[in-house]
Amino acid sequence: MTDHIDSLVRGRDAFRIARLALAQMEESQVWPTPLNFELWLYAISDPEGPIGREIYRLVNSGQPLTDAFAEELAVEHLPRLRLTEEIRDAGDQLTRQLAAISSAISVAQISTNEYGRALEGASRELAQPTEPQQLRRVIETLSISTRRIQKENATLETRLASSAEEIKRLRTHLEQVRRDAMTDALTNLANRKAFDDELNRAFEVAHTTGKVLSVGILDIDHFKRFNDTWGHQTGDQVIRYVASLLGKASVHPRFAARYGGEEFAVLFPNEDARTVTAALDALRDDISCRSLKRRSTAEDLGVVTVSAGVATLRAGDTPQTLMERADKALYQSKNAGRNRTTNGETSLAA
Ligand code: C2E
Secondary structure, three states: OHHHHHHHOOOOOHHHHHHHHHHHHHHOOOOOOHHHHHHHHHHHHOOOOHHHHHHHHHHHOOOOOOHHHHHHHHHHHOHHHHHHHHHHHHHHHHHHHHHHHHHHHHHHHHHHHHHHHHHHHHHHHHHOOOOHHHHHHHHHHHHHHHHHHHHHHHHHHHHHHHHHHHHHHHHHHHHHHHHHHHEOOOOOOEOHHHHHHHHHHHHHHHHHHOOOEEEEEEEEOOHHHHHHHHOHHHHHHHHHHHHHHHHHHOOOOOEEEEOOOOEEEEEEEOOOHHHHHHHHHHHHHHHHOOEEEOOOOOOEEEEOOEEEEEEEOOOOOOHHHHHHHHHHHHHHHHHOOOOOEEEOOOOOOO
16 A cells, blocks of 8 residues: 555656645645645545545544544554554563563562571471471471462463463564565565665675675666556556566575665675676566556556666675665666666676
8 A cells, every 4th residue: 555655646646636635634624734644645545445434434424533533543554653553562562471470470589588488497496306296387387388389389380381472472473563564565575674684684794704795676667657658556566567576586595675666676695797697687588578468458568678787796895885886787777778687797887
């Protein structure tokens, strides 16, 4: 949905939609706060979606959109806020579990101290000549204390086991949230944040091991034309199409990501620029060998092509200069007529 909004507010109809949102907000006497405006854009782009239905239900019933309700809608339905909320929830649950564990441990500590004192008392009494009756009393006291501590230990064990279970569940949930935060929703590839993290990691590895590391940047040719001619939904499908073939070609340790709107980036650990150029040429052939159909009308969308640029880590590079060189190579491909790969390590301007 985010990508849908992204293409909507950068597409042909962007200003018309923005004006429409403001006009509807003014008519419904809703303040044009950034959050209200964002929600309204979602409502306009998808009136039947969860945000659209809620907003138009309010408008039609003449009720105001309060700040509190806008917040609620945002937390529930805006992807980025939902994520923040989930992380906050998981944090709260973890804090509760830790508090429960710490209180159970404190109780156990008190019981252990008491038990220690009971043992000390018994040992003091037993150090002196002891009557059988006195002996029985000491043993009884000891056995009561032992039973009590056994019971408390069992409670502590159960408490710890259930907390461990809950923490395991939270960890799995947080891993999922983290994966979501690193994944591009439209294509299911890694997103830019994940790519940047992985680039830094691969850079460190290459730096310490001296192994080769290459990167490729790809950009869909004439994407704006697709979007303008066929609409953003078809534009999104074109992005998904390229992403699906790129994903298939990027078997581990290769790492592919959606880098921007119609731009992709791939890390190629242990592969030099020549091999990567060949791999990207094969991928380009794969992408352009079929012609796509518009799903809604079955019209022929024609062939999709991509341009690519490749760079390999050199001494003195930073992750940023490496990416800049790949980007420069990509623009050489664009300037040379598109639908080609430029090896930034051999091209003149590199
Ligand atoms: P998607 O529409 O979500 O489709 C996912 C997968 O389901 C496709 O993966 C394909 O394996 C299968 N699939 C869906 N619809 C059809 C169909 O009408 N015919 C056939 N033969 N298979 C179908 P695939 O091919 O890797 O495509 C990935 C994504 O690329 C698709 O996601 C879609 O967004 C886009 N795409 C691929 N080909 C076309 C096309 O001809 N037209 C449009 N508009 N989009 C396409």
